Amino acid sequence: MQTGFFYDERCFWHSGTGYAFAIPVGGLVQPLAVGGLPEDPETKRRVKNLLNVTGLINELEVTSAPVATREDLERVHTSKYLKDFKSISDVDGGEVVPFSTTPFTKGGYEMAALSSGLVINALDNVLKGNLKNAYALSRPPGHHCLPDKAMGFCLLANISIAIKSARSKGLAKKFAVVDWDVHHGNGTEAIFIDDPDVLTISIHQDRCFPPDTGNIEEQGSREALGANMNIPLPAGSGHLTYLETLNRLVIPKLKSFDPDVIIIACGFDASGVDPLSRMICSAETYSEMTKLMRKTAKEICSDRLVFAHEGGYSEVHVPFCAHAVLQELSESEIDAGDPLAPIMDCQQPNTEMLEVYSSIISRYKNFFQIE
Ligand code: ZN
Numbered sequence: 001m002q003t004g005f006f007y008d009e010r011c012f013w014h015s016g017t018g019y020a021f022a023i024p025v026g027g028l029v030q031p032l033a034v035g036g037l038p039e040d041p042e043t044k045r046r047v048k049n050l051l052n053v054t055g056l057i058n059e060l061e062v063t064s065a066p067v068a069t070r071e072d073l074e075r076v077h078t079s080k081y082l083k084d085f086k087s088i089s090d091v092d093g094g095e096v097v098p099f100s101t102t103p104f105t106k107g108g109y110e111m112a113a114l115s116s117g118l119v120i121n122a123l124d125n126v127l128k129g130n131l132k133n134a135y136a137l138s139r140p141p142g143h144h145c146l147p148d149k150a151m152g153f154c155l156l157a158n159i160s161i162a163i164k165s166a167r168s169k170g171l172a173k174k175f176a177v178v179d180w181d182v183h184h185g186n187g188t189e190a191i192f193i194d195d196p197d198v199l200t201i202s203i204h205q206d207r208c209f210p211p212d213t214g215n216i217e218e219q220g221s222r223e224a225l226g227a228n229m230n231i232p233l234p235a236g237s238g239h240l241t242y243l244e245t246l247n248r249l250v251i252p253k254l255k256s257f258d259p260d261v262i263i264i265a266c267g268f269d270a271s272g273v274d275p276l277s278r279m280i281c282s283a284e285t286y287s288e289m290t291k292l293m294r295k296t297a298k299e300i301c302s303d304r305l306v307f308a309h310e311g312g313y314s315e316v317h318v319p320f321c322a323h324a325v326l327q328e329l330s331e332s333e334i335d336a337g338d339p340l341a342p343i344m345d346c347q348q349p350n351t352e353m354l355e356v357y358s359s360i361i362s363r364y365k366n367f368f369q370i371e
Pocket residue numbers: 181182183267269310311312
């Protein structure tokens with residue numbers, strides 16, 4: 001069996017105007033000559049291009065997917081939100097809520113539903129045993145989106161939609177989401193906060209975005225207490241800190257939860273050159289984290305592992321980080337390397353700072369009562 005790679009050129013055509021970086025244009029903010037939001041199609045299209053150039057694409061099962069149905073979307077989103085989104089999308093695009101950094105053009109609703117469709121299909125095919133594992137190059141991303149509100153470049157909650165779709169078909173009962181996008185997976189957390197059968201774990205830069213969510217105290221509510229785990233890391237965390245976080249906090253939690261499948265909300269914005277964070281991860285970090293997740297999936301859920309692309313805003317670095325993930329998922333010999341590795345901390349980690357980060361992880365370990 002092969003690794004599935006779900007992508008569609010139409011997802012790269014999603015766009016929106018009115019921003020310079022993440023700031024609305026106007027007043028003293030001059031429009032950019034090229035581009036606008038950092039959530040740019042090139043960060044994703046260049047992933048596909050690099051896979052083509054190295055030949056790794058030939059070792060993957062490449063496919064698109066049907067657009068998510070209204071029924072799929074309504075399991076997560078309110079009818080009002082979907083109606084408002086679709087009606088603006090049908091006319092000339094814009095934003096459901098002005099200045100919420102989620103602009104779209106005409107037809108943006110269908111592009112976002114296609115992005116959700118890629119994740120639905122990736123998850124379904126892994127759960128049905130048709131693929132070894134899968135990667136969905138979903139765009140627009142989804143992990144910030146709330147049932148009734150677009151947020152942080154996210155228009156539909158792709159992973160949450162895929163989980164509820166798979167559950168409605170009886171394909172699995174217990175799901176675990178590991179979100180290593182550098183920003184807090186607040187949308188996924190909010191959607192499953194009362195659900196004891198969906199474990200949501202988010203590793204993120206402390207109070208980066210959203211600035212007021214992602215605290216360790218938020219552990220799920222009512223009968224779902226313990227099914228949400230937030231791991232806020234200080235700015236400057238790098239390769240070894242991320243691996244230690246997985247080994248000492250995330251993997252023990254996954255093992256005690258015992259899910260049927262592990263889904264990775266795979267943002268690459270903890271890259272050392274990302275413009276929207278202050279972390280120091282490299283392609284090797286993503287490769288090693290993927291290796292750990294493969295090993296864990298093998299031990300606890302029959303290898304069932306699905307990746308959904310989230311953030312990552314360095315056009316140059318994201319393709320190498322994603323290539324490293326796909327090389328590891330597919331167990332390929334084809335290595336693209338990491339041209340930026342020499343400036344990342346995996347080469348020469350700062351040992352004094354590592355002690356500081358390690359003590360924070362020890363504190364979290366006590367807080368979460370992990371043996
Ligand atoms: Zn992000």
